[in-house]
C-alpha cells in the first residue's frame with residue numbers, strides 16, 4: 054500500500070513522502086480529526102509546499118494522518134505524511150510550514166521518505182498518554198497510586214463502545230501495557246502506554262474513566278488534561294518512532 | 297478582566313463543538329488592550345459557524361484592526377448547552393481573541409441579519425452582564441450599537457440599542473470610533489457621546505426620537521427630541537467599492553463553517569427591482585469592483601488564507617460585467633493547484649448555466665434557479681423578469697450539460713396570488729423534470745433527473761413596494777402548502793417548505809414598531825433563543841409574550857396598511873423614495889414591469905440624487921461608466 058492508500062491512477066506521481074511529527078495543542082486540541090486535516094491542507098497551501106493532488110473533480114493535497122485524536126486531547130506527537138512532487142530541504146520547508154500553522158501546531162521533527170513508505174495507519178500500533186490530574190485528586194498521592202495498582206491487578210477491564218452496529222463491550226486490559234504515576238510532578242500525572250491502531254485500541258477517555266472509577270471520585274470533581282505523548286511502531290518488541 | 301480559563305476548559309469538555317469557543321484561528325488579530333484607545337467587540341447573534349460565514353463581520357474586523365489605535369475582537373452566541381454552562385458557572389460573554397469579558401470593551405457592535413435572532417441579542421447582553429435596555433445602561437457601560445439589513449426597520453430592537461448604523465459600515469465605523477475616542481478623552485457624560493454620534497451621517501440614536509400612537513396601534517407621529525437628531529436618518533453608502541478596504545487576510549476558522557471558502561465581493565447592490573426583495577431596494581445602486589482590482593484581491597486572499605475555493609460574491613453573480621474574465625483568469629492560474637471558483641446566486645438563463653459549466657470544470661454540484669412565481673402574470677406583478685421559456689431553456693442546457701438535479705425557488709402567498717399561480721408552480725416543476733428526462737436520455741446519461749422545489753412564504757419587508765401588504769393568514773398559507781404537497785409528488789420531485797409560524801413571526805418583526813421591544817424581552821425571559829432554528833423555535837412562548845404585552849401580532853403581520861399611514865420606519869431612509877415605492881406598488885397591481893437601471897435607463901427610484909451616488913458598471917478593463 055502507498056503512504057496514502059490512495060487509488061493507483063493518480064495523475065501526479067509523488068517523488069517522496071515528507072513525514073512530519075507535530076504538536077496539536079492549545080485551541081487546536083479542540084479540532085476534530087476532519088478539522089485537523091483541513092487545517093493542515095490549508096497550511097500547506099499557505100506554505101506553498103509542492104504537494105501532489107489527488108485525482109477527481111475535487112482534487113486535494115495528498116496527505117495521510119496518524120490515528121484520529123479525540124476532541125479535547127492535546128498531542129505532542131501527531132504524524133502526517135505529505136506526498137510531494139519534488140523533494141524539499143527539510144529545514145526551510147519546516148520553517149515555512151511552521152509559519153503557516155495556527156498557534157498550537159508546530160513541527161517537532163520530520164524526514165523525507167520514499168513515496169512507497171508503509172502508511173502511518175498500518176505501522177502505528179502503540180500510543181503513550183499523559184493524564185494530568187487537577188482538582189481534588191491533587192490532595193492525595195496515595196489514592197492515585199492505589200487506584201493505579203488496582204487497575205494493573207485486574208484481569209479484565211470492560212468498556213462500552215457505541216458503534217454504528219450497536220453497543221459492544223471490549224476488554225481493554227490486555228491492551229494496556231503500562232501505567233505509572235509521577236508523584237513528583239505538580240499536578241500529579243499518570244503515564245500510560247497502550248495499544249493504538251487497527252489491531253486494538255485504547256481510547257484516552259477510556260483510560261481516564263477507568264482511572265477515575267478506580268479512584269472512586271466523581272467525574273466532575275477532577276479535571277484531567279490528557280496529552281498524547283508518543284505514537285510508536287513496534288520493531289522487535291521495542292517501541293520506535295515511526296520513521 | 298479576563299475570564300477564568302481553567303473554568304472555561306472544564307466546561308468545554310462537556311459541550312458540543314468546543315472549537316467554537318476558543319478562537320486561535322489563522323489571521324485572527326491579537327493586540328494588547330493596553331496599547332489601544334478604543335476596544336470594539338463585534339457580536340454576532342447566532343452560532344460561530346453562521347457568524348463567521350458573514351462577510352460584513354469580516355470586513356469590519358479588517359477595517360478596525362488595521363488601525364493602531366483600535367482593537368477589534370469577535371464573539372458569537374453560544375449554543376444552548378454552552379449558554380447554560382456559562383450562566384451556571386458564572387462565565388460571562390467573552391471575546392474569542394483575548395478572552396476579555398464583553399463588558400471590558402468600549403463598543404459592542406451587533407450584526408443583525410435576520411429578525412429571528414433578536415432574542416439572541418438579548419441573551420448575549422444578559423450573558424455579558426450588560427443591561428438589556430439602553431435606558432438602563434450606566435455611564436461606564438459599553439456603547440451598544442447595531443447594524444445590518446434588519447436595521448432598515450430598527451424599531452423592534454430600538455429600545456436595546458444606544459445607536460444604530462443604517463447602511464454600509466466600512467467607512468462609517470471608523471467615524472464612529474473617532475467620535476468615541478474624542479469623547480472618551482473629553483470625560484463628558486454619555487449623553488454627549490450619543491449627541492455626537494447622532495451627527496455622524498447614517499447613525500440613528502433611538503432615544504432621540506419619540507413615537508406616539510393612535511388608539512388602533514397605528515403611528516401618529518415620530519418626532520426627533522434632540523437637536524442633534526436628523527430626520528430622516530439617511531443610510532450610509534460607499535460610492536466606489538474600489539476605494540474602500542477589503543480584507544485579504546480573512547480569518548480562517550479551525551472548524552468547518554457554513555460558507556467555508558474565500559469570498560470576494562465583486563459588486564454590491566442589485567437593481568433588478570423584484571418588488572418583494574428588500575436587498576434589491578436597500579443596497580442600491582449597483583457598484584462593481586474593477587476587474588483588475590478583483591483579480592489582485594483574489595490572488596492576495598488565496599495566498600493569505602490557503603483556501604481551495606473562492607466565491608465571487610454578489611446578489612446576482614452572473615450580472616457582474618466581468619464575471620467571465622475574472623473567473624476564467626482565476627481558474628487558469630490556480631486550477632492546477634486544485635483551487636475552484638464558485639458563483640452563488642445565478643440567474644435563470646443559459647448564460648448562467650454556461651458560466652456554471654465553465655467554472656465547475658466537470659464537477660456538477662447543485663444548480664439553483666429562482667423563478668419565484670408560477671405564472672407570467674404573477675412574475676410581472678413581482679417584477680421578476682423571467683419567463684417560462686427562460687426557465688425551460690436554462691433547464692435544458694443544464695441537463696444536457698450533465699446536471700441531473702436542479703433546485704427551483706418559489707414564494708407563496710405573494711400579493712394577488714391565486715390557485716392558478718400555485719398550479720403554475722406545479723406545472724413548471726413537472727415540465728422541468730420531463731425536460732430533464734428528455735435531455736439526460738438524449739445525452740446518454742443513465743441517471744434519473746431530480747427537481748427540488750423550495751417554497752418560502754412571502755414576508756412583507758420595509759422599504760419595498762410590498763411594505764404595505766399583509767402576509768396571508770396562517771391557515772391560508774398552510775392550505776397553499778398543502779396544495780403543493782398534494783400535487784408535487786412522484787418520482788424525481790421533492791418539495792421543501794418553510795414553517796409558517798416562523799414566517800409569520802418574521803413578518804411581525806419585519807414590520808414591527810417600537811412597541812415590540814417589550815415582546816422580544818418577554819420572549820427572551822420565557823426562554824426563547826435561537827428562534828431561527830427549527831429545533832429551538834417556540835411559537836407558543838412567543839404568543840404568550842405577545843399576550844402578556846397585550847399586543848396583537850396580527851396587526852403587524854396580517855394587516856394591509858395604507859399608503860398614507862406613517863410607517864414605523866418612516867424616519868429611516870435608504871434613499872429610495874416613498875413615491876417610487878407607491879408607484880411600484882401600483883405598477884405591480886397592473887402587472888407592469890420596471891426595467892433594471894444597470895443597463896442604462898434610470899427609473900428614478902431616488903437613491904442616486906438623494907445620496908449623491910451613481911451606478912458604477914465597468915464596461916471594459918479599468919474603465920467604467922457612471923451616470
Ligand code: SF4
Pocket residue numbers: 567580581582893894897898899900901902903904905910911
Ligand atoms: S436613481 Fe435611477 S440609476 Fe440610481 S439606483 Fe435608482 S433607478 Fe437606478
